Amino acid sequence: MEIYLHLDEKIQVVTKKIVFLSDLGEVFVTGKPNISMQELAVFCIAKDEDATYLLSIVDIIKAIHQKYPNATIHNLGGAAILLEYHVKPKKTNKIFELCKVAFVSLVLFTGAATTIMCFQTDGQLPQIFLNYYEMFFGVTVTEVPAILSIPYSIGLGVGVILFFNHFSKFSITDDPTPIEIEMTTYETDANACIMDNLASKKGKKP
Amino acid sequence: MMKSIVLAFAGFASGAIVSAGVFAFIAAIGLVPRMAFRSKTKNYIRFYEDVIVLGGLFGAVASFVSYHLPAIPLLVAVFAICIGTFIGVLAVSLSEVLNVMPILFRRTHLTIGLPYLLLAFTIGKMFGSLLYFLQGGFFIP
Numbered sequence: 001m002e003i004y005l006h007l008d009e010k011i012q013v014v015t016k017k018i019v020f021l022s023d024l025g026e027v028f029v030t031g032k033p034n035i036s037m038q039e040l041a042v043f044c045i046a047k048d049e050d051a052t053y054l055l056s057i058v059d060i061i062k063a064i065h066q067k068y069p070n071a072t073i074h075n076l077g078g079a080a081i082l083l084e085y086h087v088k089p090k091k092t093n094k095i096f097e098l099c100k101v102a103f104v105s106l107v108l109f110t111g112a113a114t115t116i117m118c119f120q121t122d123g124q125l126p127q128i129f130l131n132y133y134e135m136f137f138g139v140t141v142t143e144v145p146a147i148l149s150i151p152y153s154i155g156l157g158v159g160v161i162l163f164f165n166h167f168s169k170f171s172i173t174d175d176p177t178p179i180e181i182e183m184t185t186y187e188t189d190a191n192a193c194i195m196d197n198l199a200s201k202k203g204k205k206p
Numbered sequence: 207m208m209k210s211i212v213l214a215f216a217g218f219a220s221g222a223i224v225s226a227g228v229f230a231f232i233a234a235i236g237l238v239p240r241m242a243f244r245s246k247t248k249n250y251i252r253f254y255e256d257v258i259v260l261g262g263l264f265g266a267v268a269s270f271v272s273y274h275l276p277a278i279p280l281l282v283a284v285f286a287i288c289i290g291t292f293i294g295v296l297a298v299s300l301s302e303v304l305n306v307m308p309i310l311f312r313r314t315h316l317t318i319g320l321p322y323l324l325l326a327f328t329i330g331k332m333f334g335s336l337l338y339f340l341q342g343g344f345f346i347p
Contacts, residue, residue: 100245105257108238110285111292112258113265116228120269125224132216136209147210148217149270155221156266160259163226163233168256178230179251183239190243 001031001070006077007057010191012084019043021064024055024081040067045085053083054198080195225262232258235299237292290335297331 007025021027021040042063043055057079064073120126129148134140161167165177176184232238238258242248275281298304311320338344 097247101247101250101253104241104245104247104250105254106284107241107288107291107295108254108257109261109264110288111296112229112232112261113268114289114292115232115296116225116262116265117268119224119228120266126269129217132213136213144270147213149267151214151217152221153263153267153270155218156225156263157221157259158218159222159225160229160262162222163229164255164259166252166255167259177252177255178233179238179255182233182236183242183248183251186236186239186243 001029001068001072003064003068003071003073004028004030005057005060005073005075007060007075007081009078010082010084012086013045014086014089017045017085019045019083021060024060025077040064043083048087050084050086052194052198053085054195054202055081055083057081080199082191082194082198221266225266229258229262235296237295237299240299241295294331 005025005027011024013019013023018041021042024042040063042060043053045051045053057075057077060081061073061075064071126144129144129152130141132148133145157167161170161172163178165172165175238251238254242251242254307323311317
């Protein structure tokens with residue numbers, strides 16, 4: 001009998017303290033289909049508090065081998081699993097969440113405005129536009145003329161939409177936006193860091 | 207007539223490239239993912255991008271249009287706190303600063319005291335900013 005394992009990198013477990021193999025990810029068994037992997041317990045959570053545990057794939061293989069010594073186990077996934085244990089399911093307070101969104105939006109709005117103002121002041125963009133106007137029409141003006149400022153503002157919007165790939169409901173293609181990609185990269189790095197910390201606490205790394 | 211069209215096109219093109227550059231900078235330093243992660247509001251990232259676009263437009267057009275916003279001191283104070291938060295997150299997200307700490311710890315063989323060093327760094331930034339504005343002579347007004 002052959003067992004194929006493809007387990008997730010990060011699992012959340014709420015309230016119940018016995019973790020079964022079927023909770024951890026995908027399991028496929030060939031040979032004897034009437035053996036159910038649903039009841040195979042691989043880990044028991046000891047303490048009654050919120051904590052994160054690191055499960056190595058070797059521990060899981062040991063647990064499977066104890067029950068089914070004749071099985072050949074193939075691991076198609078990662079070498080370790082992060083298990084987050086929560087005592088109670090987290091209640092999401094909608095109003096608190098909206099407050100957080102409002103705060104972050106306010107910070108991003110003012111920050112983006114200030115950043116682009118800094119950029120324009122640093123590069124003296126109004127002076128550049130006055131020079132452009134003088135190059136074309138030979139007339140020195142003191143205020144940026146509308147023929148430059150209006151297309152510039154339109155160009156700003158178009159440039160941003162091109163870069164971010166969407167604005168409000170309107171989107172150009174179905175790719176994830178650059179910031180969503182950054183988010184995924186950050187989460188992967190954060191998981192790797194947590195695994196590193198837990199492994200060094202267990203004493204396996206110097 | 208031809209000159210006007212070329213000039214208008216030059217304005218349009220500079221707008222597109224300037225905005226792409228500035229917002230690529232904000233996206234690349236990983237500021238938005240960190241704030242979204244910390245506040246556990248990952249689902250709103252598309253909304254945050256729209257907000258950044260609006261903020262950028264607001265700031266850029268401010269060079270040409272004179273706004274008249276309501277003169278309420280509380281509004282101005284909240285505005286200033288938000289700008290400060292953004293610049294603070296920006297200052298620490300830059301890779302230079304993010305790499306200075308680990309290298310400093312490795313060179314000095316420090317294993318304890320990371321939270322206190324970060325606290326000292328933060329208080330130093332706040333103190334430096336206050337000194338910059340309250341004590342004269344640091345910049346030409």
